[in-house]
Amino acid sequence: MYVAALVFGILIAAVWLGSIFIGRRKKEYAVGFFHPYTNDGGGGERVLWCAVRAIQAEDPDLACIIYTGDDATPQSLASRAHRQFGVKLNSLPKVMRLHRRHWVESRTYPFLTLLGQSLGSMVLGMEALMQFTPLIFIDTSGYAFTYPIACLLGCKVVSYTHYPTISSDMVAKVLSRRAAFNNNLVIARSCFLSILKAIYYQILMISYGLAGRCVHLAMVNSSWTKSHIEKIWGIHDRIKLVYPPCDTRTLQELPLERNSTSIYFISVAQFRPEKAHGMQLEAFANLLNRLNKGNNSDPVRSGNIRLKLVGSCRNEEDKGRVVNLKQRCSELGIADKVDFLINVSYRELVELLGAATAGIHSMIDEHFGIVVVEYMAAGAIPIAHNSAGPKMDIVVEQSAGKVGFLATSVDEFASAMMEVINMSMEKRMEMASLARERAKLFSETQFDQDFKAAMSKILAEIRSSHKENVCT
Known part of the structure; x- marks a missing residue:
């Protein structure tokens, strides 16, 4: 000292x-x-x-x-x-x-x-x-x-x-x-x-x-x-x-309904190492492996499911990380099912959130997690790391029920994603509605x-x- x-x-x-x-x-x-x-x-x-x-x-x-x-x-x-x-x-x-x-x-x-x-x-x-x-x-x-x-x-x-x-x-x-x-x-x-x-x-x-x-x-x-x-x-x-x-006003105007035959998970985060995009890719690959072992007659299980990584690149180091993540997709065999959307406009982001079934955020000890709130406001079921801000302030279970999922490992993230896919439309709408209501606590x-x-x-x-x- x-x-x-x-x-x-x-x-x-x-x-x-x-x-x-x-x-x-x-x-x-x-x-x-x-x-x-x-x-x-x-x-x-x-x-x-x-x-x-x-x-x-x-x-x-x-x-x-x-x-x-x-x-x-x-x-x-x-x-x-x-x-x-x-x-x-x-x-x-x-x-x-x-x-x-x-x-x-x-x-x-x-x-x-x-x-x-x-x-x-x-x-x-x-x-x-x-x-x-x-x-x-x-x-x-x-x-x-x-x-x-x-x-x-x-x-x-x-x-x-x-x-x-x-x-x-x-x-x-x-x-x-x-x-x-x-x-x-x-x-x-x-x-x-x-x-x-x-x-x-x-x-x-x-x-x-x-x-x-x-x-x-x-x-x-x-x-x-x-x-x-x-x-x-x-x-x-x-x-x-x-x-x-958090932009809850604009996002809360989006419809809660989602396309049940064309599902995608969204991840919105800067391409920085602490955002743990690699864990998301592994969890998504884990999910696809589980789905491939299931009933292939289901349109979702026949391959109509994607992961969209949306984020900004501040410098050449961030661009290099994107290149490495794309390489990791190839190694995991999921390159054709993952989209990288770099530096999108606000309008494009709103459209992407409005059609996403669920949002993933895997950073450990995320101080708060604005994007988790944005998922909730937009009607996308949040799947966040079980630590810090998301755990203590945001994805907190209400008396009326759960508002999302918390996970720690690749397997837990994959399990949460699987649970979202297996939800009935009514159950998903109920959870999305509760999540949207909680998101109002974090408005602009x-x-x-x-x-x-x-x-x-x-x-x-x-x-x-x-x-x-x-x-x-």
């Missing part, structure tokens, strides 16, 4: 001395949204645009600044928000281009990746705040090591945390010596290397906690994330649970209300301060 505190203290001292050298910058009447990747197409980007819209509605005079590493304009970002997520901004945001985004990319750090990205985010945060220093600095991407910088420069610091950068769960997984996408086989097989990595994680977690304590308000997206952030940051009185915005309207309520005190403080400054 002392080592972590010393390292973190040296970094903050350097930032503090830098801020003195540069000078105490004048803060503009604006809110700065730190979101280096404004084209990631995920739930985090939806949060960004809904948050911008909420701020614009609360105070039209408060400028909204977007710090992004993408080559974007105010017009292109506003157009993307509407086209990709159905979010219409009240006015155009201002754009501050970040040229050092590579400092937070994992490929920049082949070793000690989390540490490198954390320190790199401080460089990127300094670049952002030296270009433009707002009264309120809102991080919507989880770069906690930027908070001390913003705080030292006099900003009100707000975070919307989707997922803790480092947690005790990660330490436990390393000590259990389980190989995973973030714990390679070489380390997992070595007791010494596992202990060394656990110590490294522990030091990083303490530093992360110290950075988190610099926020004036921390919004979290799920009960699971809230429990971790409370434990690591130790700021119980400054944490608010604000469920992320609810996010808007909760976000504004959480921000009300800080917005009132800066309005008051701004009026005093104008008067003087």
Whole structure:
């Protein structure tokens, strides 16, 4: 702990001395949204645009600044928000281009990746705040090591945390010596290397906690994330649970009926390793093997069933993962039954969800799981991993019955898919109806209300301060 505190203290001292050298910058009447990747197409980007819209509605005079590493304009970002997520901004945001985004990319750090990205985010945060220093600095991407910088420069610091950068769960997984996408086989097989990595994680977690304590308000997206952030940051009185915005309004207008002779399962997720697309492919192959052993007179069992993987590719690494997944389909003998739909428009996504029989989401410890809610709102039976957000907040059995399925292994996912196929139309409609009703708890309207309520005190403080400054 002392080592972590010393390292973190040296970094903050350097930032503090830098801020003195540069000078105490004048803060503009604006809110700065730190979101280096404004084209990631995920739930985090939806949060960004809904948050911008909420701020614009609360105070039209408060400028909204977007710090992004993408080559974007105010017009292109506003157009993307509407086209990709159905979010219409009240006015155009201002754009501050970040040229050092590579400092937070994992490929920049082949070793000690989390540490490198954390320190790199401080460089990127300094670049952002030296270009433009707002009264309120809102991080919507989880770069906690930027908070001390913003705080030292006099900003009100707000975070919307989707997922803790480092947690005790990660330490436990390393000590259990389980190989995973973030714990390679070489380390997992070595007791010494596992202990060394656990110590490294522990030091990083303490530093992360110290950075988190610099926020004036921390919004979290799920009960699971809230429990971790409370434990690591130790700021119980400054944490608010604000469920992320899900497009339940548009999706709930879709009919619940589905084509019983042409069934497909849909998976909506960015093509990132933690989304566990490989598990979905194996589960689907398992399902087809079971169906092939059954009654081939059934149109479903005669091969009229598909899996559609829908997602965005952020970079060349993501594109490479798609190539590898297609190769895996060939190895499993299911290449002719799996569709890859990359970077589809919002309208296309709605159409795909509206015809899907069920939706699959297999990420372990998914912090919340916006797409699981979207499945439910669209009438697609959710099949999600039995952990974190889906387990604690979303796919929760109601007094009237189940709203979906939770699974852990390939076999369990395949069994859930089989159960959905074998459901009568009446049973499936009943479950889909219950799921749709629960999805209303996670609407954009609810996010808007909760976000504004959480921000009300800080917005009132800066309005008051701004009026005093104008008067003087």
